[in-house]
Amino acid sequence: MNLVENAQRIREEVIEHLNAPPVTPGKKDLVLMPSHLWLTIHESIGHSTELDRALGFEANFAGTSFLTTEKLGKYRVGSDLMNIWGDRTTERGLATTGFDDDGVKATKFPIIEKGVFKHYQTIRDQAHLIGEHESRGCCYADNWASVPFQRMPNVWLEPGKEGTSLDDLIGAVDDGILIDGDGSFSIDQQRYNFQFGGDAFWAIKNGKKQGMISRVAYQSRTSDFWQACDLIAGPAYWQQWGAPNDGKGEPEQINSVSHGCSPARFRQINVIQTD
Amino acid sequence: MLTREQAHAIIEKALSYSTFPECEISVNSSERAFIRFALNEVTTSGFTVEPSMNITSARDGKTGSTRVDEFDDSSLREAVKRAERLAEIAPPNPERVPPLEPQKYPELENYAASTAAARNQAMIPHIKAVMDGARSNHLVGAGFFERSAETAAIANKQGNFGYGRVTDAGLSATIRDAAGASSGWASQPAVAIEGIDGAAVAKTAVDKCLRWKDPKRLEPGKYTVVLEPTATGDLVQMMGFSMQARAAEEGRSFLSRKGGGTLAGEKLFPEFITLRSDPFNKLYSALPWGGGGFGFGFGRGGGGLPAARMAWIENGVVKNLFYDRYWAAKAGKEPTPSPAHLVLEGGNKSLAELIASVDRGLLVTRFWYIRVVNPQTAQVTGLTRDGVFLIEQGKVTGPAMNFRFNQSPVEMLKNTVALGRPVRVRGGEGQGMIAPPIVARDFSFTSVSDAV
Numbered sequence: 230m231n232l233v234e235n236a237q238r239i240r241e242e243v244i245e246h247l248n249a250p251p252v253t254p255g256k257k258d259l260v261l262m263p264s265h266l267w268l269t270i271h272e273s274i275g276h277s278t279e280l281d282r283a284l285g286f287e288a289n290f291a292g293t294s295f296l297t298t299e300k301l302g303k304y305r306v307g308s309d310l311m312n313i314w315g316d317r318t319t320e321r322g323l324a325t326t327g328f329d330d331d332g333v334k335a336t337k338f339p340i341i342e343k344g345v346f347k348h349y350q351t352i353r354d355q356a357h358l359i360g361e362h363e364s365r366g367c368c369y370a371d372n373w374a375s376v377p378f379q380r381m382p383n384v385w386l387e388p389g390k391e392g393t394s395l396d397d398l399i400g401a402v403d404d405g406i407l408i409d410g411d412g413s414f415s416i417d418q419q420r421y422n423f424q425f426g427g428d429a430f431w432a433i434k435n436g437k438k439q440g441m442i443s444r445v446a447y448q449s450r451t452s453d454f455w456q457a458c459d460l461i462a463g464p465a466y467w468q469q470w471g472a473p474n475d476g477k478g479e480p481e482q483i484n485s486v487s488h489g490c491s492p493a494r495f496r497q498i499n500v501i502q503t504d
Numbered sequence: 505m506l507t508r509e510q511a512h513a514i515i516e517k518a519l520s521y522s523t524f525p526e527c528e529i530s531v532n533s534s535e536r537a538f539i540r541f542a543l544n545e546v547t548t549s550g551f552t553v554e555p556s557m558n559i560t561s562a563r564d565g566k567t568g569s570t571r572v573d574e575f576d577d578s579s580l581r582e583a584v585k586r587a588e589r590l591a592e593i594a595p596p597n598p599e600r601v602p603p604l605e606p607q608k609y610p611e612l613e614n615y616a617a618s619t620a621a622a623r624n625q626a627m628i629p630h631i632k633a634v635m636d637g638a639r640s641n642h643l644v645g646a647g648f649f650e651r652s653a654e655t656a657a658i659a660n661k662q663g664n665f666g667y668g669r670v671t672d673a674g675l676s677a678t679i680r681d682a683a684g685a686s687s688g689w690a691s692q693p694a695v696a697i698e699g700i701d702g703a704a705v706a707k708t709a710v711d712k713c714l715r716w717k718d719p720k721r722l723e724p725g726k727y728t729v730v731l732e733p734t735a736t737g738d739l740v741q742m743m744g745f746s747m748q749a750r751a752a753e754e755g756r757s758f759l760s761r762k763g764g765g766t767l768a769g770e771k772l773f774p775e776f777i778t779l780r781s782d783p784f785n786k787l788y789s790a791l792p793w794g795g796g797g798f799g800f801g802f803g804r805g806g807g808g809l810p811a812a813r814m815a816w817i818e819n820g821v822v823k824n825l826f827y828d829r830y831w832a833a834k835a836g837k838e839p840t841p842s843p844a845h846l847v848l849e850g851g852n853k854s855l856a857e858l859i860a861s862v863d864r865g866l867l868v869t870r871f872w873y874i875r876v877v878n879p880q881t882a883q884v885t886g887l888t889r890d891g892v893f894l895i896e897q898g899k900v901t902g903p904a905m906n907f908r909f910n911q912s913p914v915e916m917l918k919n920t921v922a923l924g925r926p927v928r929v930r931g932g933e934g935q936g937m938i939a940p941p942i943v944a945r946d947f948s949f950t951s952v953s954d955a956v
Binding site for chain 2: 284286287288290292295297374413414415416417420421422424444448479480499503
């Protein structure tokens with residue numbers, strides 16, 4: 230975590246953030262760092278592609294999903310650049326395992342391929358309900374007293390082309406925001422409408438990173454947002470972040486899960502000014 | 505479930521192994537039975553019995569904690585040793601407070617033996633009522649029924665000892681149409697399981713689902729809202745976290761005064777707004793302790809001080825802030841009860857009367873995925889869920905699509921113009937509270953959600 234190494238930078242950013250002018254709301258291009266984008270991936274794609282949600286088993290608590298079963302294999306969630314994997318074999322992933330709680334060997338499978346919804350996360354009890362012949366190894370219980378059910382694997386976004394840099398992302402933005410770190414997060418029970426804040430925000434003007442701004446949150450609809458993704462930085466920028474405390478089920482169970490990505494750019498997203 | 509005598513004996517045994525000057529122990533014995541259902545079928549059920557003991561040892565301000573779930577001599581001896589070993593390697597805690605002297609706990613027990621004894625046989629008729637309600641209307645039901653019973657004791661090496669028992673039960677149900685185009689929800693929490701009425705839960709949720717067909721897309725903006733009690737509770741319960749004196753004094757809360765100090769004593773709300781903690785309210789089952797800190801779980805045990813009533817907002821005035829034992833000592837104040845077991849006092853109007861008082865507005869069933877946006881204003885964001893209806897000239901005229909909101913519950917209470925009769929509520933997140941339906945002006949909806 231390099232806490233000591235980062236302490237001085239964080240101190241300076243805190244002071245700048247506290248004195249930063251508020252954002253002017255409106256449509257803006259966003260450049261999202263991995264420290265931030267992992268949570269957007271988790272909420273908008275990780276949860277919407279859980280089969281038990283799509284079938285209605287989570288209707289009373291976590292909710293259902295806009296990715297209903299007739300959309301499997303054909304629905305366009307994002308732009309051609311968007312390739313997202315479900316993966317319980319990722320190195321140092323929080324959901325990485327040898328075998329899931331059904332005893333199924335851990336797998337890696339495409340969830341979104343070139344922007345199109347390809348596979349749900351599944352377990353043995355439910356894979357057959359959508360005509361599949363084997364589970365994708367996503368069964369998990371958090372405790373000896375908990376019933377195993379479908380939980381999220383590590384879900385990660387493929388990096389862009391080798392050599393694509395963060396400067397490439399920023400360089401083609403006239404009026405945008407660079408967002409680093411987590412802030413407030415909220416999404417509806419079918420994973421359409423979301424709002425994310427962040428930890429630190431910098432204005433981007435005419436292709437250059439400017440000073441910090443404050444009171445930023447963006448709102449979008451999952452498929453609108455991912456279809457607005459027009460550039461992803463290369464493998465050199467790919468980082469893995471994650472959540473140790475993802476909740477689902479009744480009684481509620483906790484799951485730990487990682488989400489890797491490179492910085493990515495999203496065009497003309499609705500930005501609001503918070504209190 | 506441990507009796508007082510059994511809990512006392514186990515704790516005394518564990519304390520006898522302590523070699524440090526300070527040792528605090530909490531022991532719990534809990535039973536939980538549940539049935540979960542979806543797609544008009546039972547999906548899972550469970551019954552768990554779980555004992556646990558938390559041990560914290562301290563010396564020279566250095567603390568170590570551990571947890572054990574077996575109470576034989578060897579396990580207890582080893583656990584106390586483990587806590588002491590951890591304390592030895594821990595840095596001193598600069599906010600460590602001295603152990604409590606023996607306390608006088610109130611006679612506080614609202615324990616329903618019927619709840620503690622209930623198993624699946626007691627829950628199944630209510631779940632069947634929900635499924636029957638769904639099936640007979642060609643709808644799809646999902647839900648959860650859980651009952652819990654717990655005994656708890658706290659003690660320390662200075663001779664303090666407390667014992668309590670609590671029970672709780674709750675049924676919630678979501679009813680959707682087969683196409684996923686409409687959804688309704690209802691929930692009922694109760695200390696005594698006889699207070700749960702599956703048929704009533706089914707009726708409310710089915711009715712909501714049937715009425716929320718083809719919702720109209722309305723423009724986001726500021727609306728007068730009529731919040732059903734669960735919706736009120738979903739938001740106002742967030743204020744409990746905001747009552748901390750420390751956050752207020754450090755400039756991190758809506759109760760911080762610009763330039764320093766707090767807004768304690770200020771009249772921020774209308775005269776009829778009173779928000780208090782009341783563990784003695786018969787709609788709650790609470791332990792006899794609950795103040796002075798967040799140890800033993802927020803709202804469960806606090807810092808081990810006796811449970812007490814406490815007004816946070818009284819007749820519109822910020823009456824008290826929450827002081828834990830550390831911050832109270834630093835600020836020269838008395839520690840207070842924790843801001844749990846919240847009650848927002850109400851009036852005598854029915855929900856129908858509140859609706860009739862609104863010229864144009866929205867009726868909201870409940871909220872979902874509420875998260876803090878700015879603690880300095882208490883602004884939160886979240887969404888409506890399972891039934892939003894347009895009110896025109898005092899009447900519900902049709903369903904509306906869900907909205908995202910960005911709204912401070914503090915501002916919402918400032919803008920509240922009427923209160924109905926309070927009931928105990930528990931929404932999708934949080935512990936819930938006792939809350940009335942309310943009418944509030946200028947509630948800020950910022951975008952439309954397609955979710956059903």
